[in-house]
Amino acid sequence: MMFWNALLLAIREIRRNLMRASLTVLGIVIGVAAVITMVTLGNGATEMITAQVSSLGSNLVIVRPGQRMTPGQPAGWAPAFKEDDVGAILEGVNGVRAVAPVASRGSTVSYMTESVFTPVTGTSPAYQEVGNWKLAEGRFFYDSEQRAGRAVCVLGQTVKKSLFSNTSPLGEKIRFRGISCEVVGVLLSKGQSAMGQDQDDIILLPLKAYQRRVAGRRSRQDVGTLMISVRDDVRTDKVVKDVTALMRERRSLAPNESDNFSVFDTKQIAETLSSTTRILTALLGAVAAVSLLVGGIGIMNIMLVSVTERTREIGTRLAIGALENEVLLQFLVEAVALSSFGGLLGILLALLASAGLAAAMGLPLVLDLQIVLLAFCVSASIGVLFGFVPARRAARLDPIEALRHE
Amino acid sequence: MLKRAGMTEAATALIELREVTKTYGSGVAAFQALKGVSFAIQAGEFVAVMGPSGSGKSTVMNILGCLDVPTAGEYLFLGEHVETLNRDQRALLRRHYLGFVFQGFNLLARTTALENVELPLLYRGMAVAERHAKARAALDLVGLIGWEHHTPAELSGGQQQRVAIARAIVTNPTLLLADEPTGNLDTERSEEIMALLTGLNREHGITVLMVTHEAQMARHASRTVHFVDGLVHSDTRADEVPA
Numbered sequence: 001m002m003f004w005n006a007l008l009l010a011i012r013e014i015r016r017n018l019m020r021a022s023l024t025v026l027g028i029v030i031g032v033a034a035v036i037t038m039v040t041l042g043n044g045a046t047e048m049i050t051a052q053v054s055s056l057g058s059n060l061v062i063v064r065p066g067q068r069m070t071p072g073q074p075a076g077w078a079p080a081f082k083e084d085d086v087g088a089i090l091e092g093v094n095g096v097r098a099v100a101p102v103a104s105r106g107s108t109v110s111y112m113t114e115s116v117f118t119p120v121t122g123t124s125p126a127y128q129e130v131g132n133w134k135l136a137e138g139r140f141f142y143d144s145e146q147r148a149g150r151a152v153c154v155l156g157q158t159v160k161k162s163l164f165s166n167t168s169p170l171g172e173k174i175r176f177r178g179i180s181c182e183v184v185g186v187l188l189s190k191g192q193s194a195m196g197q198d199q200d201d202i203i204l205l206p207l208k209a210y211q212r213r214v215a216g217r218r219s220r221q222d223v224g225t226l227m228i229s230v231r232d233d234v235r236t237d238k239v240v241k242d243v244t245a246l247m248r249e250r251r252s253l254a255p256n257e258s259d260n261f262s263v264f265d266t267k268q269i270a271e272t273l274s275s276t277t278r279i280l281t282a283l284l285g286a287v288a289a290v291s292l293l294v295g296g297i298g299i300m301n302i303m304l305v306s307v308t309e310r311t312r313e314i315g316t317r318l319a320i321g322a323l324e325n326e327v328l329l330q331f332l333v334e335a336v337a338l339s340s341f342g343g344l345l346g347i348l349l350a351l352l353a354s355a356g357l358a359a360a361m362g363l364p365l366v367l368d369l370q371i372v373l374l375a376f377c378v379s380a381s382i383g384v385l386f387g388f389v390p391a392r393r394a395a396r397l398d399p400i401e402a403l404r405h406e
Numbered sequence: 407m408l409k410r411a412g413m414t415e416a417a418t419a420l421i422e423l424r425e426v427t428k429t430y431g432s433g434v435a436a437f438q439a440l441k442g443v444s445f446a447i448q449a450g451e452f453v454a455v456m457g458p459s460g461s462g463k464s465t466v467m468n469i470l471g472c473l474d475v476p477t478a479g480e481y482l483f484l485g486e487h488v489e490t491l492n493r494d495q496r497a498l499l500r501r502h503y504l505g506f507v508f509q510g511f512n513l514l515a516r517t518t519a520l521e522n523v524e525l526p527l528l529y530r531g532m533a534v535a536e537r538h539a540k541a542r543a544a545l546d547l548v549g550l551i552g553w554e555h556h557t558p559a560e561l562s563g564g565q566q567q568r569v570a571i572a573r574a575i576v577t578n579p580t581l582l583l584a585d586e587p588t589g590n591l592d593t594e595r596s597e598e599i600m601a602l603l604t605g606l607n608r609e610h611g612i613t614v615l616m617v618t619h620e621a622q623m624a625r626h627a628s629r630t631v632h633f634v635d636g637l638v639h640s641d642t643r644a645d646e647v648p649a
Contacts, residue, residue: 009528321502400473
């Protein structure tokens with residue numbers, strides 16, 4: 001009963017001074033809105049990166065020649081892989097679902113009057129499974145075409161759009177590096193990769209055909225990258241270890257020599273990237289939380305002014321028979337009502353801001369209800385924290401002095 | 407805490423001061439505002455407390471209103487020793503037995519007359535419907551029906567004091583304390599307020615204690631206590647004084 005009274009009195013008081021109340025809570029509104037917006041956008045960024053990385057193919061292990069993990073260090077020369085490494089991995093490593101050899105070279109590709117510069121990639125049909133690619137139309141090239149080295153190709157969306165705009169390219173012949181190649185399929189779009197590359201800027205053709213007609217004479221047998229898809233029930237780090245051991249053996253590395261190739265898995269990349277954005281999100285959230293604190297001090301300031309201004313009123317209440325605790329509770333509830341009101345406004349503002357910004361930045365809107373709830377609870381407790389001192393001051397007023405106050 | 411039982415004993419006065427002193431400050435700076443005051447008020451009386459400023463009439467008012475405690479002596483309210491009560495106990499005593507009317511009205515700004523009058527009932531934890539009904543009845547009693555939803559700024563001084571009186575009597579108090587209730591009003595409004603207080607005293611049996619420095623106003627009381635220099639100088643009943 002006492003609480004409801006205090007709430008009623010507090011609401012009446014806020015209503016009496018709506019303008020001042022709104023200005024008072026502005027700090028809280030902005031603080032709550034900033035925290036929620038920052039965290040929401042951060043979560044959106046994290047999710048987008050995770051989605052992009054997993055669009056490479058989940059449980060993917062990538063093997064590249066040379067050690068390129070350390071930035072700034074020259075790659076150095078390292079022997080490329082050969083096509084028979086694919087079979088060796090399939091046979092020699094447990095838990096591998098598929099292995100795709102990938103060799104790539106930038107080429108000018110033309111169709112009729114249109115032309116575009118794009119990486120032309122030779123691979124095997126396993127590439128579709130490994131890279132988790134879906135087809136928009138047509139088909140992927142067959143094993144038989146791979147073995148025969150037929151000049152057939154599958155286009156990514158970007159290439160398809162630049163060369164064919166909206167017409168279907170199936171059955172048409174495109175030209176690059178002096179060969180003419182029939183389009184048999186078009187891939188579904190994957191968008192940007194986690195590193196910002198356009199994954200749809202791609203032309204795939206059988207590795208045999210690539211080696212014979214696209215690759216330079218010196219690198220005719222070379223395979224640039226091996227992409228390994230790992231079975232869901234197998235730990236990728238174990239596969240990484242086994243592949244490393246196998247490749248060391250196949251490349252005849254002595255135990256004291258370091259690897260002249262690198263093996264990494266997409267899960268690891270995804271984790272590294274998303275942990276980075278998570279740290280950034282936490283940092284931004286913390287900065288925003290400081291503004292929440294400043295908002296709390298604003299409330300305390302106004303409450304203190306309000307207690308001084310309402311000294312006579314408090315005196316009247318005490319004379320009428322209000323208990324010390326009732327006055328304390330009234331002012332405390334008032335502060336909490338103010339800060340909660342600010343919190344609600346902040347949440348509202350955050351929803352609008354996050355939706356707007358996420359749309360503008362092309363991020364998915366990942367609203368974390370826990371953060372919303374937390375921000376609200378924090379804003380309410382700020383009311384308790386910063387409302388207590390003014391409330392106690394009000395409650396301890398001497399009624400006689402208070403009544404005499406001008 | 408407080409027992410109503412005291413009221414049934416006819417012999418017991420409503421309130422009684424026994425050799426009450428009040429000293430402010432200490433040491434050389436000490437100032438004795440009351441130097442041993444004794445007097446009693448019976449239920450149903452209308453007492454005017456008069457005296458020049460510094461005579462101790464405000465101090466005695468604060469003590470009678472349970473806002474302050476005597477330095478020495480006893481203050482019995484319905485037989486209860488007020489000087490032994492703590493702050494909250496005195497607040498409850500005020501809540502349940504006292505009504506206050508101030509010189510400056512002390513209404514809550516930007517708050518309607520009805521809400522102002524309801525305030526003491528709110529502290530009693532009364533339900534909404536009952537609260538509204540009682541507040542309306544009190545406003546009716548002071549002649550302000552139709553003005554319930556006006557805020558103090560929209561009311562004249564006399565009307566504001568009527569609202570304040572309605573707030574003081576809405577709890578049906580045992581004692582109504584009025585501190586210079588006409589101090590901020592012109593003669594005509596003052597007479598209206600005095601007529602209202604007299605009516606409440608005579609027709610509703612509310613005991614009234616009023617502090618004033620205007621003899622004109624004190625004339626409405628049935629008894630006048632004169633303070634000079636922290637002591638009761640004279641204590642006269644209206645019927646004892648030939649007009």
